[in-house]
Amino acid sequence: MTLRHPSPMLPRARGVTDLLAAPGVTPERLDVGLRRVLAARVATLAPGRDLGPVRLDSYTLLQSRQPERSAPSAFSWSPRTSRRLLGLPAARRVILGSASNPIAAARAEVDDVIARSSAPSIRPGALGRWLAEAPRGVLGSVIAEAANYATDLLTALDWTRLVDVANVGRADPVWAVPGAPWVTLRARRDVEITLDDATHTRSLLCVRAGRPDRTLEDDLGFVALADALSRPDAPMPTRVVGLWPSSGRAVSLEVGPETMRRAARLVVEATDSLRRRTGLVAAA
Numbered sequence: 001m002t003l004r005h006p007s008p009m010l011p012r013a014r015g016v017t018d019l020l021a022a023p024g025v026t027p028e029r030l031d032v033g034l035r036r037v038l039a040a041r042v043a044t045l046a047p048g049r050d051l052g053p054v055r056l057d058s059y060t061l062l063q064s065r066q067p068e069r070s071a072p073s074a075f076s077w078s079p080r081t082s083r084r085l086l087g088l089p090a091a092r093r094v095i096l097g098s099a100s101n102p103i104a105a106a107r108a109e110v111d112d113v114i115a116r117s118s119a120p121s122i123r124p125g126a127l128g129r130w131l132a133e134a135p136r137g138v139l140g141s142v143i144a145e146a147a148n149y150a151t152d153l154l155t156a157l158d159w160t161r162l163v164d165v166a167n168v169g170r171a172d173p174v175w176a177v178p179g180a181p182w183v184t185l186r187a188r189r190d191v192e193i194t195l196d197d198a199t200h201t202r203s204l205l206c207v208r209a210g211r212p213d214r215t216l217e218d219d220l221g222f223v224a225l226a227d228a229l230s231r232p233d234a235p236m237p238t239r240v241v242g243l244w245p246s247s248g249r250a251v252s253l254e255v256g257p258e259t260m261r262r263a264a265r266l267v268v269e270a271t272d273s274l275r276r277r278t279g280l281v282a283a284a
Helices: 012-021 032-045 058-063 083-096 102-116 127-133 136-156 216-230 257-283
Strands: 002-004 054-056 166-168 174-177 180-186 191-196 201-207 239-244 249-254
Touching (some): 012 191, 032 174, 032 180, 032 257, 054 257, 083 102, 102 127, 102 136, 180 216, 216 249
Antiparallel strands (some): 174 180, 239 249
């Protein structure tokens, strides 16, 4: 795999933008054989449908390589868990000029989500329902977290160069596994950059917490795989750039066939690990 870093001689935003927007060799489409074999292996190894939906994401895959541990606590909304879901559209509001700053954008996004929460189609437990019932102090924390997320994204790149080619906060790529549709691969990425309209090539930006470690290639490679699986008529992404704002680091993974093979192996290993662990839980 090829990893690239921003030029240390450039201001950070310019260097990361250069890394993200640099032209690249037009990648091929994801190998049809790899797609078929991956679907068959995952469908064979997947936990039973009676155990409920299974979502494979970067966190799940990377945790599957850790020693056996107790099951994670159930998900619940909080200022921290809502920050990306609200921070991305807040950043988009600023980029498009409908909000003057991240705080105003985050506040407007929260208001819109709450306003939509009364629709019959909104399920119980959705973010909007939680926000509508949250105390004012919690809402203040939610807005602050979302504004911080938006600020990290807005200050990380030179948006004057990207505004016409960037798609911020587009729905994360999701692939339901043929033969086991209750299992989905979902990749978390924040920005998609169109590199060439004619060839439909693109690069992806993933904002991450903390600092990069030895798992970054698996994380970014999985994003590339899930994106390619969800868009079979488009070429694979040219590159996936990871951005760790709190540590001021960025790394680009240049995507190729080996990237996809390695990510596919990780998916199969993680599925097998989940099956074994859920089997132990079911038998207890």
